[in-house]
Amino acid sequence: MRDISVLLLLLFLLLNLSLLSASSCKDKSPLRMVSGSGRFKIALFADLHYGENAWTDWGPAQDVNSDVVMSTVLDSEKPDFVVYLGDVITANNIAIQNATLYWDKAISPTRKRRIPWASVFGNHDDMYFEWPSEWFSATGIPQVNCPLSSISYSGSEPCTFRGTMRVELMKTEIANNNLAYSINGPRELWPGVSNYVLQLLSSDGTKPALLMYFLDSGGGTYPEIISYAQAQWFEKQSQLINPNSKIPEVIFWHIPSTAYSQVAPKPNSVIAKPCIGSINKESVASQEAEWGIMDILTARPSVKAVFVGHNHGLDWCCPYRSLWLCFARHTGYGGYGSWPRGARIIEVTENPFTLKSWIRMENGSTHSDVTLSS
Numbered sequence: 001m002r003d004i005s006v007l008l009l010l011l012f013l014l015l016n017l018s019l020l021s022a023s024s025c026k027d028k029s030p031l032r033m034v035s036g037s038g039r040f041k042i043a044l045f046a047d048l049h050y051g052e053n054a055w056t057d058w059g060p061a062q063d064v065n066s067d068v069v070m071s072t073v074l075d076s077e078k079p080d081f082v083v084y085l086g087d088v089i090t091a092n093n094i095a096i097q098n099a100t101l102y103w104d105k106a107i108s109p110t111r112k113r114r115i116p117w118a119s120v121f122g123n124h125d126d127m128y129f130e131w132p133s134e135w136f137s138a139t140g141i142p143q144v145n146c147p148l149s150s151i152s153y154s155g156s157e158p159c160t161f162r163g164t165m166r167v168e169l170m171k172t173e174i175a176n177n178n179l180a181y182s183i184n185g186p187r188e189l190w191p192g193v194s195n196y197v198l199q200l201l202s203s204d205g206t207k208p209a210l211l212m213y214f215l216d217s218g219g220g221t222y223p224e225i226i227s228y229a230q231a232q233w234f235e236k237q238s239q240l241i242n243p244n245s246k247i248p249e250v251i252f253w254h255i256p257s258t259a260y261s262q263v264a265p266k267p268n269s270v271i272a273k274p275c276i277g278s279i280n281k282e283s284v285a286s287q288e289a290e291w292g293i294m295d296i297l298t299a300r301p302s303v304k305a306v307f308v309g310h311n312h313g314l315d316w317c318c319p320y321r322s323l324w325l326c327f328a329r330h331t332g333y334g335g336y337g338s339w340p341r342g343a344r345i346i347e348v349t350e351n352p353f354t355l356k357s358w359i360r361m362e363n364g365s366t367h368s369d370v371t372l373s374s
Contacts (some may be wrong), residue, residue, distance in 0.1 A: 123217075
């Protein structure tokens with residue numbers, strides 16, 4: 001009986017690993033709980049908005065400030081992994097052909113410290129360039145300055161106003177960074193691109209400890225939505241990889257689902273238990289519709305939490321049915337709002353499994369500790 005159990009476990013792991021490696025992480029070292037401590041720490045960087053108003057003195061200065069925030073968080077927390085949770089760039093403000101240059105700048109603090117990462121798209125990442133009306137005044141269109149980057153330009157005109165689509169952004173990130181665990185998702189889910197799953201192994205590498213799902217919540221060049229096809233893809237993948245819901249699962253996307261509005265504290269009110277957080281300055285700006293993803297998630301006891309960005313003035317976690325719905329913390333100095341910047345931290349432990357989270361601020365302080373599963 002024991003031999004049969006071992007054989008089934010091996011077959012399960014082989015199936016699991018083949019599914020994940022087939023998606024393009026086959027050349028990466030497996031993500032694994034830290035040996036000894038049995039812990040794994042993830043930093044979420046949300047709404048960086050690099051490249052905003054890039055033709056002004058203000059814009060590049062905000063990118064420098066965002067560098068400082070990320071560097072502070074990375075040096076304070078020393079995470080094992082980073083998730084770029086959408087709106088990495090403000091493409092509608094980037095007056096150059098290849099927005100991958102600004103994407104490259106945004107991931108540089110993490111890459112410099114040799115920390116692996118993954119990313120999902122937000123609504124601003126592939127928006128079409130919006131021509132400022134003042135450019136048509138007597139002063140005219142300013143000279144476009146391309147930022148320095150190790151990534152080469154494509155095409156004969158390096159500084160035009162064409163913009164860069166999701167697929168190209170993702171392909172460039174993957175091709176130029178061996179620490180990037182991001183994946184160009186299945187073609188049948190396009191125009192959504194950042195749809196994939198990553199596996200975190202136990203510290204001894206013998207079994208899965210956590211499954212991390214990434215979904216493209218749209219926006220920019222198409223509606224802000226997680227489609228029915230994406231929901232069905234998640235259901236199929238999760239049942240195939242984790243049929244008995246024994247492996248804990250967490251979900252990352254950018255724009256909150258309509259379920260967030262159902263549990264949200266009243267805007268500008270004090271955040272009261274069971275919700276945990278520090279800022280509640282606006283209403284939830286949710287996706288345009290719900291096409292089944294939340295029903296599927298809440299039907300799986302293995303799904304512990306969903307993490308989103310998008311709303312710069314919210315950083316709370318609230319329970320919803322069987323799981324938690326969490327906002328990250330506005331990390332970048334680009335984008336709206338003057339609230340202090342920071343990042344949500346997630347810590348996973350094994351034996352026994354726990355999922356905890358808190359927020360690390362740009363001044364080094366922490367707050368809003370919450371246990372999401374134990």
